[in-house]
Amino acid sequence: MMGPAHSLSGAAAWLGVGAAAAALDRPMPWPVLVVGALICAGAALAPDLDHKSATISRAFGPISRGLCEMVDKLSYAVYKATRSAADPRRSGGHRTLTHTWLWAVVIGAGCSVAAITGGRWAVLTILFVHLVLAVEGLLWRAARMSSDVLVWLLGATSAWILAGVLDQPGNGANWLFTGPGQEYLWLGLPVVLGALVHDIGDALTVSGCPILWPIPVGRKRWYPVGPPRGLRFRAGSWVELKVLMPAFMLLGGVGGASALGFL
Numbered sequence: 001m002m003g004p005a006h007s008l009s010g011a012a013a014w015l016g017v018g019a020a021a022a023a024l025d026r027p028m029p030w031p032v033l034v035v036g037a038l039i040c041a042g043a044a045l046a047p048d049l050d051h052k053s054a055t056i057s058r059a060f061g062p063i064s065r066g067l068c069e070m071v072d073k074l075s076y077a078v079y080k081a082t083r084s085a086a087d088p089r090r091s092g093g094h095r096t097l098t099h100t101w102l103w104a105v106v107i108g109a110g111c112s113v114a115a116i117t118g119g120r121w122a123v124l125t126i127l128f129v130h131l132v133l134a135v136e137g138l139l140w141r142a143a144r145m146s147s148d149v150l151v152w153l154l155g156a157t158s159a160w161i162l163a164g165v166l167d168q169p170g171n172g173a174n175w176l177f178t179g180p181g182q183e184y185l186w187l188g189l190p191v192v193l194g195a196l197v198h199d200i201g202d203a204l205t206v207s208g209c210p211i212l213w214p215i216p217v218g219r220k221r222w223y224p225v226g227p228p229r230g231l232r233f234r235a236g237s238w239v240e241l242k243v244l245m246p247a248f249m250l251l252g253g254v255g256g257a258s259a260l261g262f263l
Contacts (some may be wrong), residue, residue: 003055007137010044018259042133043194112188
């Protein structure tokens with residue numbers, strides 16, 4: 001899928017988690033719902049770090065472009081080193097390592113560890129990166145028309161304000177994990193969810209997605225998971241733009257309303 005659809009699906013997924021949490025009597029404070037949805041929207045772009053033309057490659061200028069090139073080479077190297085005889089030969093690393101459940105869990109766990117060990121600046125950095133990505137994904141037309149500096153300033157200002165809100169008693173810094181020193185441990189959850197939702201979205205397209213790696217399926221280690229061929233679509237097609245994106249907006253709205261107790 002394309003960047004805007006990925007980000008919308010990420011936001012909708014976290015709002016759905018908020019609705020489920022409320023139903024299980026562990027409701028999210030509204031700042032957790034909002035911040036989590038934005039982080040998840042940004043994280044839903046992150047698996048495309050292996051593609052130099054993806055939305056994320058433009059998000060942070062030369063830094064993100066250089067990172068995309070390195071991740072592409074790393075992913076390709078891992079693919080070549082681990083492919084079975086049944087896996088096809090390929091010339092790049094797109095839709096390999098960063099499009100797996102293992103990558104999602106590792107990145108999410110890394111964000112959680114950083115949040116509880118790195119202090120406020122680590123939390124602000126996690127928020128800043130994902131808020132910039134959320135702007136690039138959810139407001140992609142406006143982001144394309146604006147300068148990168150304005151998007152970065154918006155991300156930095158929003159991160160500072162939202163962290164201040166979360167720090168207030170009862171606003172969710174210790175949501176779900178309430179032990180001493182576990183504030184912001186939950187930040188890794190929307191990161192994992194966003195990456196997995198990205199992978200599921202790509203699995204619906206023609207090429208499928210090797211979400212299950214390194215678990216082999218049949219004779220393949222990099223099996224492209226997906227529905228039957230007749231149910232798949234091409235990225236950027238009318239199915240994505242006219243069906244899935246409106247559905248994500250509707251489901252996100254219902255999930256958010258449920259999480260806040262309006263339904």
